[in-house]
Amino acid sequence: DGIRDSVASRGLGDVYKRQIETRGVAQLSNSLFYGNEAIIGNFSSGGAIHSAIGSSGFTNTITNCTFVDNFAKHKGGALSTTLYTHFDIENCIFSQNTALTSEDHIDLSGSAYIQHSYLSGENISGMGNINDSSATIYPLFVDTANYDFRLLPNSPLINMGSENVEANIDLAGFNRIRACAVDIGAYEFQESWGTELVDTSFCESNNPINLIDNGDNINWHNDIGLSSLLNNGNTLAINQTAGNYTFYASDSTSNCPRQLIDSILVKILELPQPSLGLDKSFCFGDSVLLD
Numbered sequence: 001d002g003i004r005d006s007v008a009s010r011g012l013g014d015v016y017k018r019q020i021e022t023r024g025v026a027q028l029s030n031s032l033f034y035g036n037e038a039i040i041g042n043f044s045s046g047g048a049i050h051s052a053i054g055s056s057g058f059t060n061t062i063t064n065c066t067f068v069d070n071f072a073k074h075k076g077g078a079l080s081t082t083l084y085t086h087f088d089i090e091n092c093i094f095s096q097n098t099a100l101t102s103e104d105h106i107d108l109s110g111s112a113y114i115q116h117s118y119l120s121g122e123n124i125s126g127m128g129n130i131n132d133s134s135a136t137i138y139p140l141f142v143d144t145a146n147y148d149f150r151l152l153p154n155s156p157l158i159n160m161g162s163e164n165v166e167a168n169i170d171l172a173g174f175n176r177i178r179a180c181a182v183d184i185g186a187y188e189f190q191e192s193w194g195t196e197l198v199d200t201s202f203c204e205s206n207n208p209i210n211l212i213d214n215g216d217n218i219n220w221h222n223d224i225g226l227s228s229l230l231n232n233g234n235t236l237a238i239n240q241t242a243g244n245y246t247f248y249a250s251d252s253t254s255n256c257p258r259q260l261i262d263s264i265l266v267k268i269l270e271l272p273q274p275s276l277g278l279d280k281s282f283c284f285g286d287s288v289l290l291d
Contacts, residue, residue, distance in 0.1 A: 026051075029063040030171045032149060032186045033078065037071045044073040045107050046080025047097065051087070063165055064091045064176075066149050066186040068141075072099040076107025085110035091161040093149075093185040094119040095139050116162040118184055128162060130184070139185070150187040157184040197249060197264035204271050208237040211264060213249050221248040224263070242270040 026049075033048035047070035051060065067078035074080075077097030081087060089112055094105040097120075105119045106112060116128035123133035130137060140155040142148040150172070151158055161182030168176055171186040183189050202209050211220070212235050220236040221228050226248060230236060236247060249262045282288050 026060040026062075028061070028065055030169070030186050031065045032068075032171060033065065033070055034068040034147065034149070035070065037073075038080075039071070039073045045075040045099070047072040047077045047099070049079045050076075051079075051081045051085040051110060059086050059088060061088045062090075062092055064161070064170070064182070064184075064186055066093040066095075067097055067105070068093070068095045068144070068149060070097045072107075074101045074107075075099050075103045075109070077104045078106060079112075080107040081110030081112060083110055087112040089114045090116055090165055091182055091184050092117045093139055093157065096120060116160060116184060118157055128160065130156065130160065149185070151183060151185065151189045153189070155189065158189045160184050197262045199265040199267075201267040201269060203269050204242055206239075208239045209266070209268075211236040211238065211247060211266070213262070217251050219250045221250060222246070224248055226250050238266065240266075240268050242268050244268075 028049075036048045038044040038047045038050070048067055049062075062079075070078045072080065077099040078094050079087070087110070089106075092114075094117070097105045099107070105122065106114075113126065114124050114129060115126045117124070117126075118130040118132065118137070118139060120132055120138075123129075123131045137156055139157055140152040142150045142152055159181040161184050163181060165182055170176060170188040172188075172190075174188055174190055176182050176188050178188055178190065197211075197213060214234060218234050219226070219232050220230040222230055222245070230247070238245070238247075245266045245268065247264050247266065249264075251261050280288065
């Protein structure tokens with residue numbers, strides 16, 4: 001589930017005890033770091049990750065990771081870099097990390113290229129980063145108090161990740177890219193895409209026929225190009241004459257255009273017209289055979 005509640009120290013003989021310490025090339029993805037601390041010693045930096053001397057000349061990569069509530073006594077509540085070390089950081093969440101001296105999230109004593117990431121309370125230059133210099137944007141986790149750092153449906157981090165990152169599975173084992181782009185963070189939002197629509201038949205009626213899909217943001221269309229919107233919502237009421245009709249359901253998730261998710265063929269059948277034969281006259285008590 002991630003690395004949590006670890007305490008790092010600078011012990012005797014300059015032996016560092018940290019959550020992760022890089023001395024070569026580190027490649028981290030789909031990982032969660034929360035509640036870790038670097039607190040012992042005057043230069044305790046990097047509450048979750050510290051790039052140690054000896055990493056010079058290497059590029060470390062951190063992709064689709066979530067750093068929450070990590071702490072450093074010195075610098076870099078989540079990550080500390082050292083001179084000549086470099087990090088490429090993409091699609092990562094840095095939220096509520098703190099440091100006593102400076103740089104609550106990332107200590108840039110070395111260098112880092114950050115893109116398509118979120119750092120709470122900061123505006124980081126770089127492609128696609130979420131600006132939160134006013135500290136008014138929140139990642140909207142499911143339940144921080146119980147360590148559930150999946151994203152809620154209205155999170156501004158959904159579908160905002162870099163398209164350059166190869167799609168894979170997230171920390172929970174689900175496939176990446178549920179809509180049109182990768183989400184930021186360790187967990188890909190698992191939106192309900194609705195129930196599978198099954199082709200069906202009805203007889204003509206003066207009462208509307210309701211088609212229902214139980215997805216989250218369902219739109220109904222009568223063209224596969226999704227240009228004609230019939231209704232927005234889980235239910236589509238149709239009142240058609242006899243014939244064959246195809247309807248298309250799409251999903252308009254945040255930051256994504258409409259995505260076709262299903263279609264249904266509806267056959268509306270003509271009501272049978274019974275024939276009673278020719279008009280006849282008969283007397284009371286006669287037997288009549290209808291054709």
